[in-house]
Amino acid sequence: MTVIIGLTGGIASGKSTVSRMLEARGFPIIDADVAAREAVKPGQKALEEIEAAFGQEVIQPDGMLDRAKLGSIVFHDDEKRKTLNGIVHPAVRSWMNGKKEEYIQNGSNTIILDIPLLFESKLTYMADKVLLVYVDEKTQLHRLMERNGLSESEASARIHSQMPLKQKVELADAVIDNNQSLDHTESQLADILGSWNLTP
Numbered sequence: 353m354t355v356i357i358g359l360t361g362g363i364a365s366g367k368s369t370v371s372r373m374l375e376a377r378g379f380p381i382i383d384a385d386v387a388a389r390e391a392v393k394p395g396q397k398a399l400e401e402i403e404a405a406f407g408q409e410v411i412q413p414d415g416m417l418d419r420a421k422l423g424s425i426v427f428h429d430d431e432k433r434k435t436l437n438g439i440v441h442p443a444v445r446s447w448m449n450g451k452k453e454e455y456i457q458n459g460s461n462t463i464i465l466d467i468p469l470l471f472e473s474k475l476t477y478m479a480d481k482v483l484l485v486y487v488d489e490k491t492q493l494h495r496l497m498e499r500n501g502l503s504e505s506e507a508s509a510r511i512h513s514q515m516p517l518k519q520k521v522e523l524a525d526a527v528i529d530n531n532q533s534l535d536h537t538e539s540q541l542a543d544i545l546g547s548w549n550l551t552p
């Protein structure tokens with residue numbers, strides 16, 4: 353029976369960092385952010401629905417979604433973010449389920465679902481166990497500003513559009529403290545993989 357692990361956290365808490373460590377150990381990763389980018393490629397229904405809902409201003413001259421523009425709208429407006437989620441999330445779920453079936457067919461023992469909004473979108477039913485990548489808010493803000501070149505207010509708006517990470521700690525089956533070095537993160541990951549007896 354294939355074990356499904358939900359990998360989650362908050363924006364810039366270190367999910368991709370941990371999923372790269374898992375990938376390096378041979379675990380298949382299904383990334384919701386990748387699914388969300390696939391869903392809004394030119395020609396996809398979701399992109400047409402986004403244009404209908406948000407206007408031409410969020411579409412670049414080359415027909416691609418203007419992610420920065422749309423982000424500047426939805427991370428400051430809960431209702432508009434709900435509209436976007438309603439358009440994109442069904443396509444994300446169906447893409448992830450398709451990939452999951454492929455890996456199950458290929459005989460994977462364990463599949464990692466990297467889902468930033470696992471708790472917010474009530475997707476815990478998709479996972480047998482949930483692994484949270486935790487970081488304190490100050491570090492999260494600094495790393496997000498640094499990585500994305502965002503102002504403090506833009507970064508803070510993104511962080512506060514999600515469930516507080518502290519709240520997610522209580523809901524997860526295991527937590528990786530990603531506040532310190534990458535080695536420290538990796539050694540916690542190794543311990544969890546061992547205690548859960550997970551193989552790729």
Ligand SMILES: CC(C)(COP(=O)(O)OP(=O)(O)OC[C@H]1O[C@@H](n2cnc3c(N)ncnc32)[C@H](O)[C@@H]1O)[C@@H](O)C(=O)NCCC(=O)NCCS
Pocket residue numbers: 362363364384385388418419420422423426433436437440441444467468469510513514
């Ligand atoms: C708003 C968009 C265009 C901004 O694109 P951008 O390239 O700046 O960010 P990217 O997609 O790489 O997401 C970065 C991180 O932002 C956070 N985030 C993204 N979307 C959301 C959302 N709707 N609500 C809360 N947090 C979000 C996640 O932590 C994600 O890992 C994009 O995030 C998007 O299409 N979001 C809607 C789809 C979605 O909810 N994706 C999250 C995974 S399911």
Ligand SMILES: Nc1ncnc2c1ncn2[C@@H]1O[C@H](COP(=O)(O)OP(=O)(O)OP(=O)(O)O)[C@@H](O)[C@H]1O
Pocket residue numbers: 361362363364365366367368369370385468495496499530531532533534537
């Ligand atoms: N332990 C660490 N020490 C220092 N920097 C780190 C550590 N872990 C992650 N980072 C850096 O913090 C930033 C956010 O990490 P990462 O991209 O893995 O987060 P994420 O949760 O995948 O973000 P998103 O929600 O946007 O997908 C990156 O620039 C990454 O290199």
